[in-house]
Amino acid sequence: MADNQFKIKAPCLLLCEGRDESRFLIEYLQYLLREVDKVYDNIQVENFGGINELSKKLKTLGNMESFEKVKKIAVIRDAETDWTGALSSIDSSITASQISGALFLGEHYLFPGKDDEGNWQNGTLEDLAIKILKEDHDSEVAAEILMAKSQELLNYINQQRVSELPRLHKNLLHMVFSGTDKFVDLKIGEAATAGAFNWESSELRELKNFLSNLSNIAC
Incomplete structure (x- = not known):
């Protein structure tokens, strides 16, 4: 279940699907913050809940008093069995929220990521986790x-x-x-x-670029 009581603490919001994704991303961002660049501190990770709860989360965001502090929003979720449908679902939720599309990062991100030809793959965070x-x-x-x-x-x-x-x-x-x-x-x-994953894996290159694009917007 998503946390509807959160407070906006950073200029860039990363909305993700579920507690496991949230914790995974927070750990990876902590690694990037510690080993790569302090700019990643601009990102606040928030769980929007299940795949059908994104619209509700966005509407809550749009009504928050501190919403004007937000410079950019990004959405990340599992591709599941239909990556085109996953992207379409995100776009539909954004449209329904009535938040300006300009506030969102140009491209959404889907786990497990892209293939060698730059195309999104069907699958989930677990598929990525196995590789790293x-x-x-x-x-x-x-x-x-x-x-x-x-x-x-x-x-x-x-x-x-x-x-x-x-x-x-x-x-x-x-x-x-x-x-x-x-x-x-x-x-x-x-x-x-607990340290199960290799944060330096090349399999995380696309995700790192995505987070870098998001974090640098606030600079």
């Missing part, structure tokens, strides 16, 4: 081996089922987590805080 897992964690099994064995087991389980698992990306990520002691009981946002 750190190679190992102290005495844990190397991520590459753990991933291969988890995929093997997941394929076997799927073959035994009457119908395929509908959220394989989530099953795979948590299967990998279950092969560790450090992350076994953590959600993706909690795992980000």
